[in-house]
Amino acid sequence: xxxxxxxxxxxxxxxxxxxxxxxxxxxxxxxxxxxxxxxxxxxxxxxxxxxxxxxxxxxxxxxxxxxxxxxxxxxxxxxxxxxxxxxxxxxxxxxxxxxxxxxxxxxxxxxxxxxxxxxxxxxxxxxxxxxxxxxxxxxxxxxxxxxxxxxxxxxxxxxxxxxxxxxxxxxxxxxxxxxxxxxxxxxxxxxxxxxxxxxxxxxxxxxxxxxxxxxxxxxxxxxxxxxxxxxxxxxxxxxxxxxxxxxxxxxxxxxxxxxxxxxxxxxxxxxxxxxxxxxxxxxxxxxxxxxxxxxxxxxxxxxxxxxxxxxxxxxxxx
Amino acid sequence: xxxxxxxxxxxxxxxxxxxxxxxxxxxxxxxxxxxxxxxxxxxxxxxxxxxxxxxxxxxxxxxxxxxxxxxxxxxxxxxxxxxxxxxxxxxxxxxxxxxxxxxxxxxxxxxxxxxxxxxxxxxxxxxxxxxxxxxxxxxxxxxxxxxxxxxxxxxxxxxxxxxxxxxxxxxxxxxxxxxxxxxxxxxxxxxxxxxxxxxxxxxxxxxxxxxxxxxxxxxxxxxxxxxxxxxxxxxxxxxxxxxxxxxxxxxxxxxxxxxxxxxxxxxxxxxxxxxxxxxxxxxxxxxxxxxxxxxxxxxxxxxxxxxxxxxxxxxxxxxxxxxxxxxxxxxxxxxxxxxxxxxxxxxxxxxxx
Numbered sequence: 001x002x003x004x005x006x007x008x009x010x011x012x013x014x015x016x017x018x019x020x021x022x023x024x025x026x027x028x029x030x031x032x033x034x035x036x037x038x039x040x041x042x043x044x045x046x047x048x049x050x051x052x053x054x055x056x057x058x059x060x061x062x063x064x065x066x067x068x069x070x071x072x073x074x075x076x077x078x079x080x081x082x083x084x085x086x087x088x089x090x091x092x093x094x095x096x097x098x099x100x101x102x103x104x105x106x107x108x109x110x111x112x113x114x115x116x117x118x119x120x121x122x123x124x125x126x127x128x129x130x131x132x133x134x135x136x137x138x139x140x141x142x143x144x145x146x147x148x149x150x151x152x153x154x155x156x157x158x159x160x161x162x163x164x165x166x167x168x169x170x171x172x173x174x175x176x177x178x179x180x181x182x183x184x185x186x187x188x189x190x191x192x193x194x195x196x197x198x199x200x201x202x203x204x205x206x207x208x209x210x211x212x213x214x215x216x217x218x219x220x221x222x223x224x225x226x227x228x229x230x231x232x233x234x235x236x237x238x239x240x241x242x243x244x245x246x247x248x249x250x251x252x253x254x255x256x257x258x259x260x261x262x263x264x265x266x267x268x269x270x271x272x273x274x275x276x277x278x279x280x281x282x283x284x285x286x287x288x289x290x291x292x293x294x295x296x297x298x299x300x301x302x303x304x305x306x307x308x309x310x311x312x313x314x315x316x317x318x
Numbered sequence: 319x320x321x322x323x324x325x326x327x328x329x330x331x332x333x334x335x336x337x338x339x340x341x342x343x344x345x346x347x348x349x350x351x352x353x354x355x356x357x358x359x360x361x362x363x364x365x366x367x368x369x370x371x372x373x374x375x376x377x378x379x380x381x382x383x384x385x386x387x388x389x390x391x392x393x394x395x396x397x398x399x400x401x402x403x404x405x406x407x408x409x410x411x412x413x414x415x416x417x418x419x420x421x422x423x424x425x426x427x428x429x430x431x432x433x434x435x436x437x438x439x440x441x442x443x444x445x446x447x448x449x450x451x452x453x454x455x456x457x458x459x460x461x462x463x464x465x466x467x468x469x470x471x472x473x474x475x476x477x478x479x480x481x482x483x484x485x486x487x488x489x490x491x492x493x494x495x496x497x498x499x500x501x502x503x504x505x506x507x508x509x510x511x512x513x514x515x516x517x518x519x520x521x522x523x524x525x526x527x528x529x530x531x532x533x534x535x536x537x538x539x540x541x542x543x544x545x546x547x548x549x550x551x552x553x554x555x556x557x558x559x560x561x562x563x564x565x566x567x568x569x570x571x572x573x574x575x576x577x578x579x580x581x582x583x584x585x586x587x588x589x590x591x592x593x594x595x596x597x598x599x600x601x602x603x604x605x606x607x608x609x610x611x612x613x614x615x616x617x618x619x620x621x622x623x624x625x626x627x628x629x630x631x632x633x634x635x636x637x638x639x640x641x642x643x644x645x646x647x648x649x650x651x652x653x654x655x656x657x658x659x660x661x662x663x664x665x666x667x668x669x670x671x
Contacts, residue, residue, distance in 0.1 A: 021512045026524060033528050130344040137410065140660075144600065144652035146607050148627060149645035152634055160637050167635065255517035259608050273520070274612050277527040285527045292520045300515065 008305050015301045022293045023075070027068050030282050037282055041084055071286075080287035085279055090287050094269060098291060100171065101261070101268035104184055105253045108191040112253075113246055116196040120203025121230070127208060135200070142197035147256055151190040151263035158186060169266040187264040191253055199249045206241035210234055240311040247303030254295045323360070326368055330356065385413035407661055414657030421651055424470040432464035437619035444633065453640050457629050466644055468621035474651065476537060476616060477603040483541025484602065485595060488548025493579045495549070496556035507553075510546040518543050518605060526614050536606075536615060544602055551594050555587040562586075589666035596659035600652045607648045623648050 033040055038054040055061055059070070074081060080090035123135045142150070159167035165185050175183065210216065211234060219233045258270030265271070269288055276284035330353045337346035352371070359367040389412035393401045404412075424431060433450075434440055438460060445455040453462040495503040513521075521543050529535045559565065560583065568582050609615035610624025618625065623644035630641035 018512055018515050022516055025512070025516075029524055029528055130348050140656050141649065141653050144604075144656055145649035146604055146611070146624075146645060148608070148611050148624075149642065149649050152627070152631065152642055152645065156634055156637070156639065156642070160635055251517075255519055258519055258523075259611065262612060273523060274614075277523045277614060280527055282527070285524060289516075289520055289524045293516050296517050297515050 004308070007308055011301055011304050011308075015297050019294055019297055022297075023072055023290060024068070026286050026289050026293070027071060030286065031064055037084070040280060040282075075287070075290060081283045083284055084281050090283050093284065094272065094287055094291070097267055097269045097272050100266065101254075101257055101270060104187060104191070104261075104266065104268060105250070105257060107181070107184060107188040108195065108253060109250055111188065112192045112195045112199065112249075115192070116199030116249075117203055117242060117246075119196070120200040121207055123200060124204045124207035124211065125226075125230070127204070139197035139201050142193050143201075145194075147190060147194060147259040148263050150193050151187070151260055154186050154190055155263075167264070169264040171267055184266070187260050187266050190260050190263070191256060194256060195249050195253055198252065199245055202245040202248070203242060206245060207234065207238055210238055210241070237311075240307045243306035243310060244303045247299050247306060251296050251299035251303075254292065254299070320365075323365065323368065326372065327353070327356070381413055382409055384416055385409040388412050388416040388419075403665070406665075410657040411661035414654035414661075417650060417654035418658065421470050421474060421654075424467055425474055426471075428467050428471045432461075432467040434461040434464040436460070436465055436468035436621040438464075444630075453643065456626065457632075462626075462630075462640060462643075465621040465626060466623070466647065469623040469626060469644060469647070472616055472620055473606060473610070473623045473648075474603070476533070477599060477606045480537045480540040480606065481544070481595065481599045481602045483537060484544035484598060485548055487541065487545040489552045489591065491545070492549045492552025493556050493583060494575070495553050496560050497575050497578055497583070503553075506549065510549050513543075513546045514550075518601075519608060522605060522609060523612075523614070526609070531614050531617060533616065536609070540602055540605060543605075544598055547601075548594065548598060551590065552587070555590050556583050559583050559586050589662070593659050593662045593666060596655050596662070600655050600659075603648070603652060603655075 030037065037058060038051050038060060039046070042050055042054060059067060071081070078091055080094070082088065083090055083093065086093075119135070123132050126132050155167045158165045166183055167186065169184050169187050171180070171183065216229060216233055219229050224233070257268060258273060260266070261268040261270040262274055269291065273285065273288040273292075275281075276288065330349060334346050334349040334353060337343075337349055356368060356371060359371065363370075386409060389404060389407060389409070392412070392415070393404050396404060407415075439458055440461055441451065441455040441459045443455065443457050443459045445451070445459060447454040451461045451463065453466070456462050456465060491506055495506045522539055525539045526536070529539070565578060565582055568578055573581075606615055607624040610622045611628050613625065613628065615624055616622035618629075626644040627641055633641050
């Protein structure tokens with residue numbers, strides 16, 4: 001296990017390094033602002049005195065590297081400073097919303113992952129049949145549709161026309177778990193539709209790739225039944241690509257959530273980010289971007305590590 | 319039981335029998351499973367469900383017919399070489415080409431086709447459709463149909479420009495990295511790695527919050543966000559070409575880097591690059607639509623499909639489907655481009671699974 005842990009630690013280190021560079025990017029991007037934050041907040045007509053006062057308040061009189069390290073050390077312990085508009089702590093605003101977003105993503109993932117993998121395997125086995133072609137066109141359509149299109153179609157049919165599910169995912173504290181699941185069903189379903197399509201296509205490609213290898217042909221030639229070829233011969237080797245597919249799509253879920261949250265007015269971090277961008281509330285934007293990027297990198301890292309753990313060949317790079 | 323239901327089942331069962339007789343196994347399976355599914359749907363959803371199936375089948379047949387006719391049309395008007403390639407195109411691909419062609423006509427001739435201007439208020443807000451307005455009015459009383467036509471020009475045009483920027487930057491840097499190699503290649507590779515580990519939409523939101531939603535800035539930002547993907551592909555494709563003998567011969571002849579890129583590498587990597595252009599366009603187009611939907615893309619009063627969906631979304635809660643038309647227009651174009659790209663990838667790789 002010695003070299004496995006070493007590889008994983010190297011990957012983790014690389015991930016942390018990437019995140020550091022991204023934090024510089026996110027911080028530096030705001031520095032590129034024409035004028036500075038104080039100017040952007042107060043507008044063109046601000047007097048010199050007001051500007052100076054705000055600059056001192058925000059600590060803009062210090063040099064950029066000093067402020068960056070301040071911001072970064074704060075971010076590591078979970079303190080992202082105060083919002084420019086409401087003066088409240090960014091962390092307190094983000095924390096409950098981030099939990100909501102994670103809940104929605106987890107809800108979608110729990111439905112999507114098994115469905116996508118099973119369908120993907122079926123489609124791979126039935127490749128080049130009519131069913132496969134229909135599935136191909138259907139998944140392609142689902143991928144090509146903007147998230148808000150799928151969301152509004154679901155609202156139209158499941159909420160407006162039949163009234164089965166609420167169109168607006170409003171949350172309150174006194175909801176039971178079942179009610180919560182019902183309220184968030186449509187946004188979750190929207191994400192499921194997009195992600196299942198992606199995952200199915202990737203699973204199909206991975207399995208077909210695998211079924212083309214000589215040892216599968218050997219198993220077939222020696223007369224192994226079809227299900228046994230899949231279960232005993234193909235699947236053990238298919239885990240690596242499938243884990244990869246799942247992790248990559250979960251990463252996709254995290255970002256696709258922004259549009260879905262806006263469609264369903266879901267109180268998540270994506271909605272917050274969009275609001276903050278419109279109102280140019282930079283500390284909130286920076287914090288949200290950093291959180292999104294960190295989640296994205298973490299899931300990609302999980303994909304890497306999962307692939308290494310299930311595929312011994314990757315442990316000995318050429 | 320009425321005539322519609324009888325004709326419906328007679329057609330389905332007759333069709334499956336014919337398919338079985340002519341040994342078309344797949345068509346038989348499809349038709350017969352549709353018959354069986356119709357029994358269930360007829361019991362659950364009644365006659366309406368069967369109508370929906372018939373309408374869907376009719377639309378599908380219409381699309382297939384259009385695609386077939388358009389392919390024949392293209393075969394006739396094009397030269398022998400192109401005609402040969404076109405004849406092998408699947409119906410999905412020619413359907414895609416037909417859709418792209420229609421959108422191009424809509425976009426180019428928008429002022430001629432649209433009955434009203436894109437910002438012209440002609441009626442009350444949310445007025446229903448009448449003989450003047452094909453699809454009714456939007457939230458400010460502007461003709462929805464005209465705005466959709468103008469949207470073909472604005473939204474697609476913007477996405478095209480952004481894709482081209484991404485392509486010029488990505489291809490240029492990718493080619494240089496492949497030819498030069500060494501530290502430049504390494505450095506570019508690492509920078510691209512970092513940029514690609516930030517989700518595109520999030521990165522776009524960050525940059526837009528800083529630079530504001532100016533049209534030129536929007537195009538440049540989106541181009542920069544998608545350039546890394548083009549860079550990766552170009553680097554990979556060009557990397558395979560650079561090791562060829564004729565490249566070495568050319569560089570021994572004393573040709574410079576620009577000559578190598580322009581005359582030797584680019585002509586030998588066009589096929590994957592053109593397919594990538596289509597794919598990239600889809601991503602960019604969806605991002606543009608998403609940003610406009612969030613109110614951060616193309617600004618009013620310019621007609622744009624993404625923001626039109628958002629502005630008219632209240633109509634959906636009254637059971638109207640008109641706000642979905644611009645969204646469907648986005649989806650249709652993306653699907654069409656994907657169909658064509660699929661075919662081109664298939665052709666260029668010669669893959670037959």
